[in-house]
Amino acid sequence: MPSLKEYRNRIVSVKSTRKITSAMKMVAASKLKKAQEQAQASQPYATAMIDMMRRVAANVVVGPQSPKLLIGTGSDQVHLVVLVTSDRGLCGGFNSNVLRRTRLEIRKLVAEGKTVKLLCVGRKGRDILKREFGDRMINSFSGIGAKGKVNFADADQVSQYILEQFSAGAFDVCTLMYNEFASVLAQRPIAQQLIPFNMPEMKVANENAKTEEKGEVKSPYSFEPEEELILGQLLPRNLSIQIFRALLDSAAGEQAARMTAMDNATRNAGDMINKLSVQYNRARQAFITKELIEIISGAEAV
Amino acid sequence: MSEVTVNGTFNFELVSPERKLMSGPAKMVVIPGEEGDFGVLPGHSALVASIRPGVVEITMEGSTDVQRIFIAGGFADVSPTNCTVLAEEAVNVNDLNQADLEQTIRNLNEDMGMAKDDMERARIARKLTLTRAKLQGLTGKAVA
Numbered sequence: 363m364p365s366l367k368e369y370r371n372r373i374v375s376v377k378s379t380r381k382i383t384s385a386m387k388m389v390a391a392s393k394l395k396k397a398q399e400q401a402q403a404s405q406p407y408a409t410a411m412i413d414m415m416r417r418v419a420a421n422v423v424v425g426p427q428s429p430k431l432l433i434g435t436g437s438d439q440v441h442l443v444v445l446v447t448s449d450r451g452l453c454g455g456f457n458s459n460v461l462r463r464t465r466l467e468i469r470k471l472v473a474e475g476k477t478v479k480l481l482c483v484g485r486k487g488r489d490i491l492k493r494e495f496g497d498r499m500i501n502s503f504s505g506i507g508a509k510g511k512v513n514f515a516d517a518d519q520v521s522q523y524i525l526e527q528f529s530a531g532a533f534d535v536c537t538l539m540y541n542e543f544a545s546v547l548a549q550r551p552i553a554q555q556l557i558p559f560n561m562p563e564m565k566v567a568n569e570n571a572k573t574e575e576k577g578e579v580k581s582p583y584s585f586e587p588e589e590e591l592i593l594g595q596l597l598p599r600n601l602s603i604q605i606f607r608a609l610l611d612s613a614a615g616e617q618a619a620r621m622t623a624m625d626n627a628t629r630n631a632g633d634m635i636n637k638l639s640v641q642y643n644r645a646r647q648a649f650i651t652k653e654l655i656e657i658i659s660g661a662e663a664v
Numbered sequence: 665m666s667e668v669t670v671n672g673t674f675n676f677e678l679v680s681p682e683r684k685l686m687s688g689p690a691k692m693v694v695i696p697g698e699e700g701d702f703g704v705l706p707g708h709s710a711l712v713a714s715i716r717p718g719v720v721e722i723t724m725e726g727s728t729d730v731q732r733i734f735i736a737g738g739f740a741d742v743s744p745t746n747c748t749v750l751a752e753e754a755v756n757v758n759d760l761n762q763a764d765l766e767q768t769i770r771n772l773n774e775d776m777g778m779a780k781d782d783m784e785r786a787r788i789a790r791k792l793t794l795t796r797a798k799l800q801g802l803t804g805k806a807v808a
Contacts, residue, residue, distance in 0.1 A: 403683035410679055410748050414741050417712055514681040514752075526783075586699050586713040595714050596739065599752075606681055 366649065369642040373635060380631035386452070387624035393510060394546070394617035400512065401543070401610045411603055415596055421589045428590070431597040434558035435534045440477045442500075442533035443468060444524065444556070446540035446608055447487030448616040449504055454623035456541060456616055457486045460551040464539045467553060468495065479533055483520055483609070500527070507613045517606035524605075525598055528557060540608040541615040547622060549615035554608070556601055673725045674706045677748045678733065685754055686722070686733075693747055694721040695740050704740075704747050711742040717797035719757055720749060732757035734801045736794050753794075757801055765799045 364372075424433060445464050447457045464487075471478045480495050482488040482502035492499065501523065506516045524536060536557035541549040585592050676690035693704045696718030715738045722731045735751035742748075772792045779785040 400682070404681055406677070406684045407679040407681045407750060410677070410741060410750055411739075414712060414739060414750070417741070517681075583710040583712055586697055586702075586711060589712075592712060592714055592739075599739075603681060 364645075366642065366645055369638060369645060373638045373642065376631050376634050376638065380628055380635065383624045383627040383631060387621055387628060390617045390621035390624060394614060394621055396510065397512075397610065397614035397617050401607075401614055404606065404610060408603055408607060411596075411600060415600060417583055418585070418589050418593050418596060421583065421585070422593055429594045429597055431528070431557055431601070432559050432593070435531070437534045438476070440479065440533040440535070441471050442479045442481060442524070442527070442536045442557075443471075444481045444483065444520075444536065444538045444605075445487045445491070446538065446612045447482070447484035448612070449485040449506070449508065450616075451486060452623065453616050453620035454626075456549060456619035457484075457490070459549070460539055460541050461487060461490055463551040463553065464491070465494070467537070467539065468498075481520075481524070484612075500532070506609060512606070512609045512613050514602070514606055517609050518602045520609075521598065521602040521605050524556070525601065533557075538605065538608055540612045541619075543611040543615040543618065546618045549619055554604070556604060559597060559600065672706055674704070674708075674744070675746045676722065676724075677746070678720070678722075678735075678751060678754060679748065680751050680754050685751070689725040690747070691723045691725055692721075693723070693749075695749065696720065697740070704742055707744045708742050708747070710744070711740070713740045713742070714738075715740055715749070715751075717794055719801040720751075732801070734760065734798055736797075755798070760798055760802045762799065762802055765795055765802065768795050769799070 422428070426433075443464060445460065447460060451457070468478050468480070478495075478498055479500050480491065480498045481500055482491065483504075483506060485502075485504040488499070488502040488504065503516075503520055503523075506512060527533060528536070535555065538554045538556050539551065540554075542552045544550050673689035673691055676686065676688060676693055677684065678686040691705075695702055695704060695713070696716055697713045698716050699713075701718075702713070715735065717735065717737045720733050720735055722733065723729070724731065734755045734757050735749070736753035738749060738751040740747065740749050769792065772788055772795065776785065776788050776792070779788055
């Protein structure tokens with residue numbers, strides 16, 4: 363049985379752990395609020411962008427001359443998986459969920475005989491997958507949102523890199539894996555295809571164009587420069603926006619996951635302190651009883 | 665949504681990826697389109713245009729002042745009642761400082777000389793074009 367001093371030391375150490383986890387929880391909560399506000403603030407641009415894409419798409423007929431970002435390279439042999447994780451740990455199952463999803467995806471693609479390349483955004487994903495898929499990793503980015511704020515420039519940097527690789531013909535299909543911020547309690551790992559870009563409205567517009575040939579100029583919009591050129595400029599921009607949104611979602615999700623994890627840790631530490639206190643009190647009581655017995659039996663012997 | 669030409673204004677919005685910068689009724693907006701500057705008044709025909717780096721001039725409702733905002737390229741979505749500018753980066757021209765910009769250009773030129781690979785050079789070149797456009801937006805005003 364441990365001595366009283368050992369009990370006391372353990373209680374002190376668990377108490378200080380609890381202080382740390384509860385402080386981390388508070389910090390995560392305030393960061394989460396900021397991240398959510400930022401995600402909110404980026405909404406108008408994304409909405410306006412989608413509106414504009416829809417308008418342009420309604421006037422463009424997809425053909426072989428369309429931008430490759432939209433129609434793809436005509437092959438799906440080489441896949442690029444872009445994985446978004448956090449830079450820091452201690453956030454519960456946040457990173458492992460998206461990593462598990464990514465591993466499955468990569469194995470599936472490999473089993474289908476595809477070539478898979480990996481691009482990691484965030485230090486955790488890079489460190490963990492380095493051992494397993496080190497030869498597939500083409501690059502990694504980290505330090506995004508390090509100053510408590512995800513900048514659009516960060517997203518742009520990632521998308522510029524992806525675009526460079528794409529125009530160099532390094533891959534055919536690009537998928538983004540990240541944690542979607544469903545709620546404070548739940549972050550869902552999801553896979554989103556970035557290249558070729560999926561635009562549901564586009565296909566609808568196409569069918570319409572085929573069925574009613576004369577209704578070709580449906581929208582009263584004029585374009586400057588012409589719609590194909592605008593589309594060519596909108597698509598890379600849209601890629602940045604999609605990545606930016608994923609980074610924001612991931613940043614908010616990370617803080618939410620950390621908050622939940624730290625809340626649990628704080629509660630567990632509290633339980634542990636209670637349990638240790640009970641044990642400590644029992645041990646102390648036993649010690650006192652033992653001393654009393656010793657004194658009484660000593661007195662009786664005289 | 666305000667009605668067309670009821671009071672001679674339309675809804676103007678300036679948004680960057682990070683936040684909404686301006687929003688409200690405007691009397692007139694001049695946008696540096698890729699194929700030339702164009703002015704937007706209430707009832708402008710529907711137009712989608714891409715924007716080159718340059719200065720957007722905005723006259724809001726109930727004011728005669730022209731707000732000059734530099735944007736680093738983007739897109740404009742114009743309809744008779746609305747005008748939305750999607751800007752990649754936006755700075756008020758009043759916040760720009762000629763000496764600072766010139767210094768930045770000098771620094772970038774130096775960086776260019778020291779750049780190691782093509783990617784870095786391309787990045788610096790982008791910044792350089794932007795800063796030059798900013799300077800032009802600023803001095804263009806000063807001359808006029």
